[in-house]
Amino acid sequence: MSAYLRMGELGQCLDIFQFGPDIMATVWVLFIFLNFDLLLKTGQCAETSGQVLSITPNSQEQVEILKNVSIHYQTVLWQPVSSDYIKEQTQVHLYVPANSSQTVNDLLHRHSITYEVMLSNADEIIEMQMRNDSTDPRSGATFYQRYHTLEDIYDWINRTAKDYPNTVKVILVGSSHEKRPLYALKLSLNNRPNKKAMWIDCGIHAREWISPAFCLFFVHYSLLFYNQNQAMTQILDNMDVYVLPVMNPDGYKYTWTNDRMWRKNRFPKKGTPCIGVDLNRNFDANWCTRGASDYPCSEIYCGAFPESEPESQAVANFLRSHKDSIQIYLSIHSYSQMLLMPYSCTMDEAENHSELYEMVKQAAENIRRYYRNIYTYGPGAKTIYLAPGGSDDWAHMLGIKYSFTFELQDRGRYGFLLPPSHIQGACNEALTAVKTIALKVMEKSQASTSSRQTV
Numbered sequence: 418m419s420a421y422l423r424m425g426e427l428g429q430c431l432d433i434f435q436f437g438p439d440i441m442a443t444v445w446v447l448f449i450f451l452n453f454d455l456l457l458k459t460g461q462c463a464e465t466s467g468q469v470l471s472i473t474p475n476s477q478e479q480v481e482i483l484k485n486v487s488i489h490y491q492t493v494l495w496q497p498v499s500s501d502y503i504k505e506q507t508q509v510h511l512y513v514p515a516n517s518s519q520t521v522n523d524l525l526h527r528h529s530i531t532y533e534v535m536l537s538n539a540d541e542i543i544e545m546q547m548r549n550d551s552t553d554p555r556s557g558a559t560f561y562q563r564y565h566t567l568e569d570i571y572d573w574i575n576r577t578a579k580d581y582p583n584t585v586k587v588i589l590v591g592s593s594h595e596k597r598p599l600y601a602l603k604l605s606l607n608n609r610p611n612k613k614a615m616w617i618d619c620g621i622h623a624r625e626w627i628s629p630a631f632c633l634f635f636v637h638y639s640l641l642f643y644n645q646n647q648a649m650t651q652i653l654d655n656m657d658v659y660v661l662p663v664m665n666p667d668g669y670k671y672t673w674t675n676d677r678m679w680r681k682n683r684f685p686k687k688g689t690p691c692i693g694v695d696l697n698r699n700f701d702a703n704w705c706t707r708g709a710s711d712y713p714c715s716e717i718y719c720g721a722f723p724e725s726e727p728e729s730q731a732v733a734n735f736l737r738s739h740k741d742s743i744q745i746y747l748s749i750h751s752y753s754q755m756l757l758m759p760y761s762c763t764m765d766e767a768e769n770h771s772e773l774y775e776m777v778k779q780a781a782e783n784i785r786r787y788y789r790n791i792y793t794y795g796p797g798a799k800t801i802y803l804a805p806g807g808s809d810d811w812a813h814m815l816g817i818k819y820s821f822t823f824e825l826q827d828r829g830r831y832g833f834l835l836p837p838s839h840i841q842g843a844c845n846e847a848l849t850a851v852k853t854i855a856l857k858v859m860e861k862s863q864a865s866t867s868s869r870q871t872v
């Protein structure tokens with residue numbers, strides 16, 4: 418993979434694509450023979466595109482240099498999310514925009530820090546993600562295989578509610594800092610009394626575009642395959658589903674218009690140049706302890722107090738007022754392919770740890786069986802690192818015992834810039850996990866109801 422990516426990079430250096438395809442192939446082969454090693458070593462060419470580098474520091478000194486690069490140079494850490502977590506022998510994914518590429522590359526070379534270019538053409542991929550061929554007559558069929566602007570998503574919400582007036586209801590759960598509405602869709606496929614419910618939110622973190630794409634896909638799939646797919650029918654017969662496609666609309670909008678790498682909401686902190694709170698550090702679950710930051714410029718800034726942000730408060734209020742019916746809480750993120758369960762805010766085990774563990778394990782096994790893709794699983798704090806103030810932990814503490822966070826595709830090949838051609842695959846995998854967990858929860862509640870009846 419690394420050699421392949423390097424070749425792409427070298428092709429860009431040569432501007433090889435100005436030749437015809439035959440000549441290009443010849444030049445390509447000659448070029449590899451003559452120059453590959455040399456250029457691999459020097460890596461000298463002025464970058465015209467942002468890059469994503471994968472770097473594994475192998476000494477404490479290299480750790481410090483990387484921390485310094487990620488803080489003081491114009492770069493964006495993709496993994497880990499904050500420089501505090503950079504450590505020896507652990508992969509760092511760093512986005513380096515074109516204009517700071519030369520400086521950063523030189524600095525890494527100077528300190529003999531080796532790196533692999535994961536993406537040499539980030540700008541091109543960003544452009545590809547934003548392409549919307551709405552004039553394409555096939556666009557209807559491929560709607561769920563593309564990314565959409567916030568306006569398109571609002572239109573889609575209205576259209577879906579209009580198309581399914583008896584089964585889909587739009588609920589305004591709150592609004593964002595910049596006064597954008599937070600709409601959740603309620604899917605209720607029948608009128609059985611005392612139905613339980615599942616909540617799914619997407620797009621807490623603005624740059625994780627695959628997440629809202631999944632929420633849209635999930636609603637579409639549920640409505641289309643009810644009475645067609647057995648698992649989906651069983652689930653929707655037994656529970657309502659609330660879907661919040663974009664929990665952080667201001668941030669999401671900003672990733673389309675200003676900064677594709679934006680993560681937080683758009684709260685302007687008075688007296689500082691810093692914008693944004695990490696909504697997934699803003700819930701009241703060991704709020705702002707180790708693993709979050711009270712520094713407003715940090716990517717994991719926890720906010721002024723728990724639920725200080727209108728977006729997290731809106732979701733918390735809704736869950737509080739529906740906690741008796743909502744049995745399952747799911748929050749969709751990317752990337753790294755993980756199925757996480759509480760807790761992330763402490764190393765302690767949840768009281769129903771083994772039950773939850775069994776569910777994520779089964780979900781990961783099903784994904785592997787059907788799609789041959791590997792997802793790791795376990796409690797957040799032990800699987801990644803401490804992350805207090807998360808929505809899943811808070812929901813669990815509220816009493817929604819089946820609470821999970823999914824990290825969708827991929828493992829870093831494209832990271833946040835997952836190409837549209839991968840949306841379908843990522844959504845199918847997440848859907849498999851949702852189905853596995855929902856069916857397990859139903860099985861458990863039916864078993865407990867019937868055991869109560871026999872007693």
Ligand SMILES: [Zn+2]
Pocket residue numbers: 621622625750751
């Ligand atoms: Zn996230």
